[in-house]
Amino acid sequence: MSTASFAAELENLAVIRRFAEETAQSLQANQAAIDDMLQAVDEAVTNIIVHGYAGRPGTIEVRVKRAGDSLIVRLRDQAPRFDPTTVPPPDLTLPLEKRRPGGLGVHLIRQFVDQVHYHTAPQGGNELTLVKKAF
Amino acid sequence: MNISASQAQGRVPVTILSIQGDLDGSNYQDLIAKAQELCQAGTRRLILDMTDLRFMSSSGIVALHSIALLMRGDQPPDPAQGWAAFHAVARDSAELQQHVKLLNPQPRVDRALEVAGLTFFEIHTDLATAVASF
Numbered sequence: 001m002s003t004a005s006f007a008a009e010l011e012n013l014a015v016i017r018r019f020a021e022e023t024a025q026s027l028q029a030n031q032a033a034i035d036d037m038l039q040a041v042d043e044a045v046t047n048i049i050v051h052g053y054a055g056r057p058g059t060i061e062v063r064v065k066r067a068g069d070s071l072i073v074r075l076r077d078q079a080p081r082f083d084p085t086t087v088p089p090p091d092l093t094l095p096l097e098k099r100r101p102g103g104l105g106v107h108l109i110r111q112f113v114d115q116v117h118y119h120t121a122p123q124g125g126n127e128l129t130l131v132k133k134a135f
Numbered sequence: 136m137n138i139s140a141s142q143a144q145g146r147v148p149v150t151i152l153s154i155q156g157d158l159d160g161s162n163y164q165d166l167i168a169k170a171q172e173l174c175q176a177g178t179r180r181l182i183l184d185m186t187d188l189r190f191m192s193s194s195g196i197v198a199l200h201s202i203a204l205l206m207r208g209d210q211p212p213d214p215a216q217g218w219a220a221f222h223a224v225a226r227d228s229a230e231l232q233q234h235v236k237l238l239n240p241q242p243r244v245d246r247a248l249e250v251a252g253l254t255f256f257e258i259h260t261d262l263a264t265a266v267a268s269f
Contacts, residue, residue: 010161017157017190035243039250042192046160104193111250 001065002026008049008058008077016045016062020073023064024134029071033134040112040130041073043105044084052079052126070114071134078125083118084109136162138169143182145266151238153184163194170202180269181206182262185240191247199235199253206234232257238265 002023006012017038024034041062048060061076087106109116115131136156143149150173158166170181181202185191236257240248248254259265 010159013159013161013192014157035246038190039192039247042159042190046192046194050160104196108193108251 001063003061003063005059005061008053008060008079010046010049013042013045013049016060017042019062020064024071027064027066027071029066029134033071033132036112037071037073037130037132037134040109040116040132041075043109043112044075044128044130047082047084047105048075048077048079048126052077052082054079066135069133069135071132073130075128075130076121076125081120082126084128085116085118136165138166140169140173143262143266145269147180147269149180149182149266149269150178151182151184151262151266153187155187157190158188158195158198159190159192160194163192163198166195166198167201167205170205174205179206179208179234181235182238182259182265183235184238184262185244186238188241188244191244193251195247196251196253199256203232203235233269236265236268238262 002019004019006016006019020041021034021038024037025031029037045060045062052058056079058078061074063072063074063076065072065074084106109130113130113132115129117129117131119127119129121127136154136158138155139153141151141153143151152166152169152173154166173181183199183202232255236259237248238258239260240258245258248256257268259268
């Protein structure tokens with residue numbers, strides 16, 4: 001298990017992906033699962049920076065660990081409360097102009113990992129946990 | 136991410152835009168800006184060389200759509216449109232792929248395209264074939 005904190009800036013996306021990838025590799029997760037997890041982590045972190053902090057300074061704590069046969073990445077932030085698991089899946093039967101904007105990143109997170117859990121963090125803020133079978 | 140442009144001549148002139156590194160929320164607007172620059176110089180047919188593109192997020196999907204619209208002569212959409220931009224790609228795919236084709240996306244990027252549903256872009260693995268396809 002490894003944990004690190006990063007400034008919530010788009011310039012740190014690659015740094016956060018590298019931290020998650022190197023930690024997952026050190027845990028011996030399979031690379032295909034790591035690749036999918038990195039896509040989900042990137043979408044989640046981008047949402048936190050762009051929609052959560054929305055230009056305000058802040059930090060994102062990233063924890064990577066193994067639990068059984070799953071790779072788990074937990075993201076904590078202090079941005080205003082946002083639970084991405086409540087974003088409804090897109091209704092592709094609606095005409096374009098009636099679909100709600102945004103939500104692309106959340107949809108992709110669901111596609112790339114097996115489980116997405118949201119909690120309010122014990123010290124306040126948001127805690128998003130991404131789970132992917134990887135061992 | 137590094138971007139470099141070169142020219143090729145098939146039946147018509149084609150511009151090749153090579154993308155190296157990672158395409159994400161920190162730099163996708165740089166790629167759109169480069170395409171705008173090419174468009175202003177008269178480019179209408181573009182090959183996006185993804186041979187050395189290691190990672191692409193949904194921001195990259197927005198960039199692909201914006202670039203395809205630019206090459207068609209339209210204005211790029213507001214990136215905040217999200218799903219609207221995403222589904223507009225599908226709606227306009229037949230016409231847009233006449234202007235933008237993809238070259239040699241690596242497995243990680245190919246998987247991102249597939250999961251995002253961007254399977255309708257014409258993909259080539261050979262530059263000469265890609266140029267000749269316009």
